[in-house]
Amino acid sequence: MNGTKTPSSLVNGQRPRTPNNERDFSCCRIVVLGSSGVGKTALTVRYITRRFIGEYCPTLESIHKLQTVVDNEDTRLEILDTAGQMMDSGCVWKDYYAFWGDCYIYVYSINDRQSFDQIVNFKKQLESVRKQTLCGILVGNKSDLLHDRQVLETDATELADEIGCKSYEVSAADWTQVDRIVDLFSDAVREYRKLRTSRDIRARRMSSSRFRQAIQKVITGRGSVSKKTTTSNSWQMS
Numbered sequence: 464m465n466g467t468k469t470p471s472s473l474v475n476g477q478r479p480r481t482p483n484n485e486r487d488f489s490c491c492r493i494v495v496l497g498s499s500g501v502g503k504t505a506l507t508v509r510y511i512t513r514r515f516i517g518e519y520c521p522t523l524e525s526i527h528k529l530q531t532v533v534d535n536e537d538t539r540l541e542i543l544d545t546a547g548q549m550m551d552s553g554c555v556w557k558d559y560y561a562f563w564g565d566c567y568i569y570v571y572s573i574n575d576r577q578s579f580d581q582i583v584n585f586k587k588q589l590e591s592v593r594k595q596t597l598c599g600i601l602v603g604n605k606s607d608l609l610h611d612r613q614v615l616e617t618d619a620t621e622l623a624d625e626i627g628c629k630s631y632e633v634s635a636a637d638w639t640q641v642d643r644i645v646d647l648f649s650d651a652v653r654e655y656r657k658l659r660t661s662r663d664i665r666a667r668r669m670s671s672s673r674f675r676q677a678i679q680k681v682i683t684g685r686g687s688v689s690k691k692t693t694t695s696n697s698w699q700m701s
């Protein structure tokens with residue numbers, strides 16, 4: 464596993480570029496966030512190594528880089544496992560995370576109501592920084608602790624509908640749930656691809672409608688058009 468504890472890499476964390484210096488959209492950046500102790504590291508480690516870490520050691524930020532395949536498409540994943548303590552303290556985390564991430568995995572613990580109630584705030588704060596809707600997945604972790612449950616599955620489904628996310632309830636501690644954990648990370652990549660595609664389509668529509676408007680202005684003579692030479696085809700828009 465390739466983990467680097469470098470918050471500064473977020474500040475300088477420009478999106479990777481291809482050799483042609485274009486933005487590399489085969490790379491997907493996932494930010495795993497939620498309150499302290501909900502199991503963000505346990506989920507991330509379970510996904511990457513298939514192992515469970517039982518001990519608790521509060522995380523500073525760690526970025527894990529790996530290559531994977533989702534729906535037959537190669538994907539470079541960068542997973543940012545955030546520090547819950549920083550989020551609970553309301554530090555400046557949100558600006559970094561908002562600009563760094565492509566998709567967000569919002570983790571709460573089913574036996575910690577407060578961690579669940581925080582999710583809406585986290586999402587709102589990120590979107591207010593980015594000024595656009597961000598895609599994400601809602602994850603209730605520690606589903607093995609049913610006897611301690613403070614968050615009903617129906618509450619989670621309602622919240623997921625409200626914030627436009629898919630929702631999962633899992634246990635990083637339960638090895639039989641590895642496939643579900645892999646699924647939820649794959650869904651994060653799918654959500655990112657979906658959003659990217661719809662933005663591409665919108666951008667293309669916008670640019671073709673601007674092009675049509677410009678042509679229309681030329682035809683109707685409403686645009687600022689100057690005739691450059693005597694040749695009929697040589698119009699120049701200014």
Ligand SMILES: Nc1nc2c(ncn2[C@@H]2O[C@H](COP(=O)(O)OP(=O)(O)OP(=O)(O)O)[C@@H](O)[C@H]2O)c(=O)[nH]1
Pocket residue numbers: 497498499500501502503504505506516517518519520521522523545546547548604605606607608633634635636637
């Ligand atoms: N029972 C149970 N314990 C879990 C589960 N996931 C994580 N834990 C335990 O919960 C504790 C906290 O887990 P972490 O993964 O370190 O939590 P975190 O959200 O990364 O915490 P921060 O680093 O403070 O942000 C550890 O002792 C884990 O072993 C789970 O699914 N079930």
